[in-house]
Amino acid sequence: MSAEPPSPHRSPAASHTGTERRSTALHTDRYELTMLQAALADGTAQRHCVFEVFTRRLPPGRRYGVVAGTGRLLEALSTFRFGDAELAYLSREGVVDRATLEYLADYRFHGTISGYAEGECFFPGSPVLSVEGTFAEAVLLETLVLSILNHDSAVASAASRMTGAAIGRPCLEMGSRRTHEESAVAAARATAVAGFAGTSNLEAGRRYGLRTIGTAAHAFTLLHDDERSAFAAQVRALGPGTTLLVDTYDVAQGVRNAVEAAGTDLGAVRLDSGDLPFLAQEVRHQLDALGATGTRIVVSSDLDEHAIAALAAAPVDSYGVGTSVVTGSGAPTCGMVYKLVAREGPDGTLQPVAKASATKKSLGGRKQAARRLDESGRAIEEVVVGGPDHAVTGWTPDTADLRPLHVPLVNDGAVDTRWTGAPGVALAAQTHERSRAELPPGATRLSAGDPAVPTVQTTLTD
């Protein structure tokens, strides 16, 4: 592949990213705005509130989840602005009244957000995000917060099972075509958080500095008069280090043609169909016999974590994963909710609140969280810390076996930029690697089981 500069007349300004920043403000359920209108009218909109994001359960059989999307959320916050066009729409449709439009015109989130670092593992009841501010400023973010965290965490949670099953072999994300075009970008990012080594998605490469990868499609072979001329063309254009797709016609002949075209320096061959464990074995023998001992084998074809695990003993060098990872491998969303857990009362003090429901139980009040580790540094409990608000706010672990989980993300409206952009993704990937390594030995088993550690509540006293 050549890395020539673009022709000079097209050379862009360095600051131009090509991703114009659209307002994210209307990625919002209508009722957030109508509730705001009612609360502005009766004065409760100014009450100080704490909203909390958590999930009541993991998908059936899953042992842990992975927080992802935090960086994207912080990026989206900066474009959560009601501009002329947004206000005109809301006015034209009669969604809210003039007083509310005026509030929205000046809307900036001036509150505070803390939560689990992106990449951190979570469990049922983990308070993964805490959003604090007036009711008005915090309620408006509900839909956007949940959309981002539910999607990205679902993908990262599935992806982590795959990188776990791959025991060190690279997993490559190739699922863009099986999900919405913008979800595809976010999904590629989420798989990177969970340890994927590359993505086919160019926009994800551009936006988040991810490594992009690619082989070739059957269409490229079919375009040519025969497989040999297709392979020759690809090697001429991309060099012998390229990956040739050898299963368009006959795999054994495809491998012969591939080595003939690229020589024994051929980078890799890809298998995209058939009985992969068997085929990989055959192809490895054939490549070795042809002298292409360094040529790698990439497999794809509807792989999920179970198929990856089943290939552990096969001579496979990397896994191309599509549909299953971008759709959360059976769990396309996380079921995270955004609940009001405390709000200022008429006396000006913060009071815990919770819906009274037999089936949807929520614990009121602000919470913190910590992971309790045993002497070897393995996680044994998810500790959720509640109690009087000032006690929870000021809480820090008093014993070395508790690793606190909340980190500051937004302080009085100012975003902590460590979590955003390409550096944010890299930081999240490190966080995930450490967090997963800390889980007890059975945590990465694929068979259905209980959460890897139990969630326990602890209540501080005054």
Next chain:
Amino acid sequence: MSAEPPSPHRSPAASHTGTERRSTALHTDRYELTMLQAALADGTAQRHCVFEVFTRRLPPGRRYGVVAGTGRLLEALSTFRFGDAELAYLSREGVVDRATLEYLADYRFHGTISGYAEGECFFPGSPVLSVEGTFAEAVLLETLVLSILNHDSAVASAASRMTGAAIGRPCLEMGSRRTHEESAVAAARATAVAGFAGTSNLEAGRRYGLRTIGTAAHAFTLLHDDERSAFAAQVRALGPGTTLLVDTYDVAQGVRNAVEAAGTDLGAVRLDSGDLPFLAQEVRHQLDALGATGTRIVVSSDLDEHAIAALAAAPVDSYGVGTSVVTGSGAPTCGMVYKLVAREGPDGTLQPVAKASATKKSLGGRKQAARRLDESGRAIEEVVVGGPDHAVTGWTPDTADLRPLHVPLVNDGAVDTRWTGAPGVALAAQTHERSRAELPPGATRLSAGDPAVPTVQTTLTD
């Protein structure tokens, strides 16, 4: 709700939509561009090609699928441009060489696209889209075409089962928070294609002219000192026609409080938890006893098509559907593929091509399709028409029982704008209503079954 104009100094120009048009060109797998480079170098990039989109199977047990996303695809085509920023990224990363960058800089799709009208039902093997042009111009669209059609069709296919199960009662889409923020907009649009009556998503309302709807969240009640003051505030702000959420504390007391706050003109109450068939019955009796005989009952709480069907006999007026519809109710993607089926050979004639595979069988050559109807106008077969290229190109049904399915979408690069924007969604919804009504009686049953009609191949002769 008030519909006052925005304050004058914010009045936007009428032409400003607030949705700046970002380039969609990098929503593309890297290998499309590297294949292009190799094909440009050996001249095959200029070969005339026909790519076809189809799915090999429906999700397990499903009886039909619904084509959706066509309008979005045509809209995305117009921004599929490699601008300075895109070219700079590709150059900087060494994705392709200078000749390819130059080709991309001038890229416009000048080809022709035909396919099933948006909203049309489809079956395994239905050739839902046909993209024709040079290899270069058609191969670049693969990822974008599939992302859009796979996502939107998955949602519309699930949504159609729900509107079918609701037998005339309105279904309302409220799932934005359970899917990626941009998927949420596309999902709202896809549910409208399948007959949903409204969406909570404001951005979808703005972009596609959809009716937006909303009630209130538990947080609004919890924000207030008690339920009565919350309801009073909502009614003051939004009028008695609003929908009050009555299950934050005790449903029976909630209903009493609601009618007390709004009077017997109360628009609706919403139930979001508990045993809905039983609760709806109780609440209906209570509302009637209080004189609120016109007050409607909206139910939500993890509804899917089966839960909707189970509520058929309950006194429910509309269904709020979230997670299950935006995630395709167990089938979050459609499995549609984009396959090269014919390409110009060295002699300049179009030749059918297909991958030789036991497991992934594709029929080579350009295809058309028609639905065969019985005397009462009910569909009995999906007829896929293949054969010599000129015969298929010129084919029109010669009997009245065949309804042709392909419509022109793009002609020599010119988009047929009937399918785009808000009018496109309305047209698609009409198309779907007609297409579903034409299916045989068992087609909308929710139980697992075979495709509602068999797909048969017919081969024309010279």
